[in-house]
Amino acid sequence: MRAENFEFLLGYVEDCIRRRDTQMRFSISPAERLMVTIRFLATGESFSSLHFQFRLGISTISGIIRDTCRALWECLQAEYIPEPSQERWLEIAQNFHQICQFPNCVGAVDGKHIRIVKPSGSGSQFYNYKKYFSIVLMAIADAQCKFIAVDIGAYGRANDSQIFKNSPMGRRLYGETFEFPPPRPLPGTTGPLLPFVCVGDDAFQLSPHLLKPFGSSGLTQRKKIYNYRLTRARRVVECAFGILTAKWRVLLTAIKLQTETVDDVVKACVVLHNFVLSKEQVSLEDNVSESTLRDYQNPTFRSPVAVSRMRDSFADYFMSPAGSVDWQYEMV
Numbered sequence: 067m068r069a070e071n072f073e074f075l076l077g078y079v080e081d082c083i084r085r086r087d088t089q090m091r092f093s094i095s096p097a098e099r100l101m102v103t104i105r106f107l108a109t110g111e112s113f114s115s116l117h118f119q120f121r122l123g124i125s126t127i128s129g130i131i132r133d134t135c136r137a138l139w140e141c142l143q144a145e146y147i148p149e150p151s152q153e154r155w156l157e158i159a160q161n162f163h164q165i166c167q168f169p170n171c172v173g174a175v176d177g178k179h180i181r182i183v184k185p186s187g188s189g190s191q192f193y194n195y196k197k198y199f200s201i202v203l204m205a206i207a208d209a210q211c212k213f214i215a216v217d218i219g220a221y222g223r224a225n226d227s228q229i230f231k232n233s234p235m236g237r238r239l240y241g242e243t244f245e246f247p248p249p250r251p252l253p254g255t256t257g258p259l260l261p262f263v264c265v266g267d268d269a270f271q272l273s274p275h276l277l278k279p280f281g282s283s284g285l286t287q288r289k290k291i292y293n294y295r296l297t298r299a300r301r302v303v304e305c306a307f308g309i310l311t312a313k314w315r316v317l318l319t320a321i322k323l324q325t326e327t328v329d330d331v332v333k334a335c336v337v338l339h340n341f342v343l344s345k346e347q348v349s350l351e352d353n354v355s356e357s358t359l360r361d362y363q364n365p366t367f368r369s370p371v372a373v374s375r376m377r378d379s380f381a382d383y384f385m386s387p388a389g390s391v392d393w394q395y396e397m398v
Contacts, residue, residue: 067104071345075338076100082137094122094130102127103134107335110316132327135334143333146340147213152247159247159262161209167391168299169252169383173206173214173264175276176303177226181320182328192325194222201325203332204229204236206264207303212340219329226269239264239275246275252380254388260379265300272373277380291394292381310339 067075076097083100085093102120105111106127113124120127150158155172162171179200185192192199200222206214217233230236238244249259263277270278279293311317314335321328383389 067342067345071342072100072104074345075341078141079134079137082141083134094126099130099134103131103138103334106131107135107314107316107331107338110319110321112322132330135327135330139330139333139337142337142341146337146344147216150214152245155245155247155262158208158214162299163253165209166299166302168265168295169389170250170260170262171209171265171299172246172262173208174300174303175204175206175230175264175266175270176300176307177202177204177229178307179203179222180317180328180332182325183320183322185325190223192222198222198320201328201332202226202229203307203336204233205303205306205336206235207306209299209302210343211302211306211309212343213306213336216333216336218332218336219325226267227271230266230270240271240273242275244275252383252389255383255386258379260376265296267300272370272377274373274376277377280377280381288381288385291384291390292377294394295384296380306339309343310335313342314338 079100080096083096087093098120102116102122105119106116111119113127116122116127117124122130148154158172159170163169179194179196179198180203182192182199182201184199188199192201194200201218202220202222202224204217204220204226206216208214215235217229217235220229220233231240235244246262249261251257252260261274263275265277268278268281270276272278277296279296280289285293316331317335321331323331384394
C-alpha cells in the first residue's frame with residue numbers, strides 16, 4: 067500500500083494498539099507494530115525473518131501480530147464491511163448490471179481454503195479434498211471485487227454448500243432475512259417481478275435468493291447462455307480471492323499459528339483488502355441495450371418448482387432482445 071494509505075490506516079488503529087511506557091523500557095510504537103503486521107501479512111515471512119529485520123523478539127512479534135490483526139478488524143469492519151442497507155444493495159445490483167451484464171444480482175458467493183499447519187489433536191477435521199489442512203473463507207463479493215459478507219474458520223473437510231448453510235450469512239440468505247430490496251422486473255421488461263439474488267456454482271442449493279447453473283446434461287443453447295452469463299457474474303468472487311492472495315501473500319503459505327490467531331489473520335487480510343480497494347478504486351463499466359419483453363404473470367418463489375421457474379425467467383431474459391448481448395453467442 068502507498069505511504070499515505072499506511073498513515074491513514076495508522077490513524078484508525080493507533081489508539082487500539084498503543085502500549086504504555088514503563089520505568090524499565092519504552093513501549094514499541096503503534097507505527098512499528100502496524101509495520102511489522104503489514105510486513106507479515108504482505109509477505110508471509112517467518113517470525114525469525116521478521117526478528118532480524120525489526121530487531122524484535124520472536125514472542126514479541128507473535129503478540130504484536132495477534133493484537134494488531136484483531137485491532138484492524140475491530141476498527142475497520144464497521145466502515146469497510148458494513149451490513150448493506152437497501153440503498154447499498156441497489157448500488158451493488160447496478161454495478162453487477164453495468165460490469166457483468168447480470169441484472170438483479172447483489173453478490174457472488176464462493177469459498178476459499180486457507181492453508182494451515184495441522185493443529186495438534188485435530189484429527190482429520192481440517193483435512194480437505196485437496197489433500198492439505200485448511201480453514202475456509204466463505205465470502206459474498208460485489209462486482210468491484212470487494213467483500214460484502216464473510217464467514218471465516220470453518221473446518222476444511224466440510225464442503226462449500228454445508229459451510230454456507232451453517233454460516234450466519236447463509237442462514238440469513240436462505241431464511242430471506244437479508245433485507246434485500248423488494249422484487250422488481252428485469253431491466254427493459256414489464257414483468258415478472260423477480261427477486262434480488264446472489265450467484266454461486268453448482269455446489270450451492272438453489273433458492274429464491276441464490277441462483278446456480280443448470281446441470282451439465284442436456285444443455286440447450288438457452289441453458290448454455292444462461293450458464294455463461296451466470297459464470298461471468300460469479301467470477302468476481304474468484305477475482306476477489308485472487309487479488310486478496312496476491313496482495314496478502316501470507317495466505318499463500320501454510321500459516322503456522324494457532325487456529326484462533328489464523329482466523330484473526332484472515333479477518334485482517336479481508337478488511338485490508340476492502341480498505342486498499344477503496345483507496346485505489348478502479349471503475350469498470352459496460353453498457354447494455356434495453357428494450358421490452360412480453361408480460362408474465364407474477365409468480366411466488368417458495369417451492370422448488372417455483373424457484374426453478376424463477377431461474378428459467380432469467381434464462382429467458384438472456385435470450386430476449388432486452389437481455390441478450392452480441393458476444394454471448396460467440397462463447398457457447
